[in-house]
Amino acid sequence: MIQASGLRKQYGTTVALDGVDLHVREGEIYGVLGQSGAGKSTLLRCVNLLERPTAGTVTVAGQDLTALGDRELNRARQRIGMIHQHFALLSSRTVAGNVAFPLEVMGVPKRERERRVGELLELVGLQGRGKDRPHQLSGGQKQRVGIARALAGNPAVLLSDEATSALDPATTQSILALLKRLNAELGLTILLITHEMNVVKSVCDSVAIMSAGRVEESGAIADLIKTPGSRLTREIFPLPEPAPAGSVTLTFTGDPRQPVVSEVVRKFDVDLSILGGSIEDLAGGSVGRLRVALDGAEAGAALAYLRGTGLIVEVAGETREGRAA
Amino acid sequence: MTWEEMLPLLWPATVETAQMVGWATLFTAVLGLPLGVALVVFDRDGLRPLPALKSALGFVVNIGRSLPFIVLMIAIIPFTRLVVGTTIGTAAFVVPLTVGAVPFFARLVETALREVGRDVVQAAQAMGASRTAIVRKVLLPEALPGLVAGLTVTVVALVGYSAMAGTLGGGGLGDLAVRYGYQRFETLLMIVTVVLLLVIVQLLQSLGDWVARRLSHK
Ligand SMILES: Nc1ncnc2c1ncn2[C@@H]1O[C@H](COP(=O)(O)OP(=O)(O)OP(=O)(O)O)[C@@H](O)[C@H]1O
Ligand SMILES: [Mg+2]
Numbered sequence: 001m002i003q004a005s006g007l008r009k010q011y012g013t014t015v016a017l018d019g020v021d022l023h024v025r026e027g028e029i030y031g032v033l034g035q036s037g038a039g040k041s042t043l044l045r046c047v048n049l050l051e052r053p054t055a056g057t058v059t060v061a062g063q064d065l066t067a068l069g070d071r072e073l074n075r076a077r078q079r080i081g082m083i084h085q086h087f088a089l090l091s092s093r094t095v096a097g098n099v100a101f102p103l104e105v106m107g108v109p110k111r112e113r114e115r116r117v118g119e120l121l122e123l124v125g126l127q128g129r130g131k132d133r134p135h136q137l138s139g140g141q142k143q144r145v146g147i148a149r150a151l152a153g154n155p156a157v158l159l160s161d162e163a164t165s166a167l168d169p170a171t172t173q174s175i176l177a178l179l180k181r182l183n184a185e186l187g188l189t190i191l192l193i194t195h196e197m198n199v200v201k202s203v204c205d206s207v208a209i210m211s212a213g214r215v216e217e218s219g220a221i222a223d224l225i226k227t228p229g230s231r232l233t234r235e236i237f238p239l240p241e242p243a244p245a246g247s248v249t250l251t252f253t254g255d256p257r258q259p260v261v262s263e264v265v266r267k268f269d270v271d272l273s274i275l276g277g278s279i280e281d282l283a284g285g286s287v288g289r290l291r292v293a294l295d296g297a298e299a300g301a302a303l304a305y306l307r308g309t310g311l312i313v314e315v316a317g318e319t320r321e322g323r324a325a
Numbered sequence: 326m327t328w329e330e331m332l333p334l335l336w337p338a339t340v341e342t343a344q345m346v347g348w349a350t351l352f353t354a355v356l357g358l359p360l361g362v363a364l365v366v367f368d369r370d371g372l373r374p375l376p377a378l379k380s381a382l383g384f385v386v387n388i389g390r391s392l393p394f395i396v397l398m399i400a401i402i403p404f405t406r407l408v409v410g411t412t413i414g415t416a417a418f419v420v421p422l423t424v425g426a427v428p429f430f431a432r433l434v435e436t437a438l439r440e441v442g443r444d445v446v447q448a449a450q451a452m453g454a455s456r457t458a459i460v461r462k463v464l465l466p467e468a469l470p471g472l473v474a475g476l477t478v479t480v481v482a483l484v485g486y487s488a489m490a491g492t493l494g495g496g497g498l499g500d501l502a503v504r505y506g507y508q509r510f511e512t513l514l515m516i517v518t519v520v521l522l523l524v525i526v527q528l529l530q531s532l533g534d535w536v537a538r539r540l541s542h543k
Contacts, residue, residue: 048451070455077453088448091542092466101462102452133542149452159451 001026001157001189002047007056009042009213016042017053018213024206026156029183029190029283031200033235034210040193043210044161047191048080049073061156078106081150085162087142089134095145096121096130102152120148124178140171147178151186158182160192164199172196176203197235201282207232222284225253228314237289239276243316247275248303249291251312256288260309267305270296326511334501334514339521341415342497345487349422350480357427357479358472360386361434362460372446372456389428394486397425398493418495422486430479437471438464470541477533481526488522498522 002024009017016039024030032040045051047058049065057066063076089098096117103113121127124144134142143163150158160179164172180203182188194200200207200221208218209231217224217231224232233251234241243249252258256279265272277290294302307313360382366372367379392400398421405412405420441464449463465472488499498518506515 050447050451074453074455077451080451082448082451084444084448086444088442088444090445090463090467092469101449101454104462105449105452105454105458135542153452 001061002191003059004047005057007043007046007058008054009046009051010054015213017046020215022208022215024189024191026189027183027187028205029179029192029203031204031207032191032193032210033195033200033207036195038210039213040210041161044159044191044193047159048077048082078102078153079155081153081155081158083143083146083150083158083160083163085165087146089142089145091134094130095126095132095134095137098134098145099148099152102149106153116152120151123151124148139167140174143167143175144178151182156189158188158190160190162193162195165195179203201236201280203283205283221282225251225287226312228312233289236280237278239289239291243291244275245317247291247293247316248306249289249314249316250306252288253285256286260306260311264302264305268298268302270294270299270302326514331514331517334505335517335521338496338498338501342484342487345415345418345422345490345495345497346480346483348419349426349483352419352423353426353430353479354476356423357430358434360427360431361438364431364435365438366456366460372459386428386431389424390432394425395489397421398490413494415496418487418490422483422490425486426479426483429482430475433475433478434472437468437475440471441467470537473533473537473540477530477537480529480533484522484526484529
């Protein structure tokens with residue numbers, strides 16, 4: 001649905017994007033993570049060409065945006081929704097007026113506009129608030145107006161730049177739930193930028209982790225979790241890094257009730273100490289990560305057994321290892 | 326001088342001042358608003374960056390603003406004659422008043438438009454709004470309270486300018502104050518004129534503040 005290739009963006013001597021490729025599939029929620037200044041916003045703004053990339057192409061819904069003239073670009077943008085960290089609502093208009101704005105831009109007749117605004121406000125749970133002014137709403141409600149406005153043109157794609165960063169945790173969750181619902185009900189493809197791991201965990205199907213203008217790692221979360229040494233896994237789980245030398249870190253997906261630890265202790269002459277671990281609920285299911293130390297005569301055999309169980313086993317101090325070879 | 330003697334002088338003078346200021350305000354708004362919009366739109370980080378044009382406009386505006394009004398009034402006499410055919414009377418002085426106030430108001434418009442958040446402008450761009458739509462539906466409505474405040478300041482300045490214009494043959498309250506108060510030592514009339522100007526300015530300012538406040542939804 002969104003395909004960016006070889007994106008570069010330079011501001012003078014600052015390189016904000018340094019050859020970024022991004023592939024967002026239809027109907028997925030794709031998160032972009034990264035530290036401040038990594039180039040996340042620049043990337044998002046290149047997707048609807050608010051920022052024209054120095055090099056590279058952007059294709060949205062099969063249309064190469066970088067090749068379009070002003071007029072066609074504006075038409076294409078009407079099919080790409082965007083929501084903003086500070087909502088960016090017009091204070092000169094009512095809630096209904098804000099949602100009507102993109103419809104006016106598209107030239108939708110007044111009667112049709114009013115009907116559509118009512119529909120959209122209901123979709124985001126703001127029915128009856130049309131006559132209010134933005135300043136009379138809470139942050140969460142303002143963002144709902146932003147979302148209704150973004151959906152006015154029946155977009156195939158929604159772009160979100162830190163849309164929940166200005167909100168408290170409970171409101172963040174309700175906005176995320178709304179986005180998830182829209183994703184499921186309308187098949188809306190969502191590309192969202194965030195610096196909160198929580199957002200990635202609760203809604204994203206795929207992620208890209210950016211650093212210094214490059215994508216360091218990207219793909220479906222389920223796949224990245226299974227990739228030993230992935231940065232995403234390290235970021236999601238609150239285990240101390242780097243792991244102490246010789247410690248064993250086990251990652252298991254699917255049913256968290258897998259009695260591997262007790263099996264190992266029963267079958268082999270080893271002492272097993274738990275150094276840390278947790279189970280995280282991700283959008284695609286729960287994933288556990290456990291760090292242990294194995295000591296005793298049969299430690300090597302126990303490790304080999306663990307590798308045979310299909311868990312992802314990483315031994316600190318060794319070179320990166322995959323599933324049991 | 327008694328009140329009966331003063332009234333027939335004060336009333337027409339007030340009307341003349343109102344006419345001069347009224348027409349000048351109208352023309353200033355009509356000319357200054359697009360000029361102010363142009364200063365913002367053609368700026369380097371504006372909607373349609375044309376830095377050379379913006380510099381040229383800025384330069385012209387600065388000339389207009391740096392000339393003392395009394396000098397400007399005299400300097401543009403040939404232009405005034407070209408436009409209205411005469412250089413005396415209330416109508417003739419609408420021209421220098423307008424020429425003097427347009428650059429002033431344009432700068433205030435520019436400032437008001439710059440107050441509009443970058444994020445709302447970008448949000449409109451992201452929605453596919455054309456530049457014209459952004460100016461008409463975002464910049465101007467969002468800046469409206471600021472524009473009204475700017476126009477109020479301009480009107481008040483015009484009242485002051487018009488008093489100056491009066492002394493050069495434009496009529497109005499300024500002319501009255503100079504002819505009777507200064508040249509004929511009618512101190513009472515002078516005081517009454519000053520009070521009247523003060524009251525007019527005060528009323529205009531309060532009205533402008535009230536309208537700006539009504540329009541603001543922050
Ligand atoms: N308009 C601009 N002019 C100059 N430099 C810019 C501009 N926009 C971004 N940059 C630079 O590009 C780099 C990437 O900025 P960007 O806003 O994309 O980062 P980000 O990942 O979104 O950060 P944050 O999490 O703080 O929002 C930074 O070094 C920034 O200073
Ligand atoms: Mg950013």
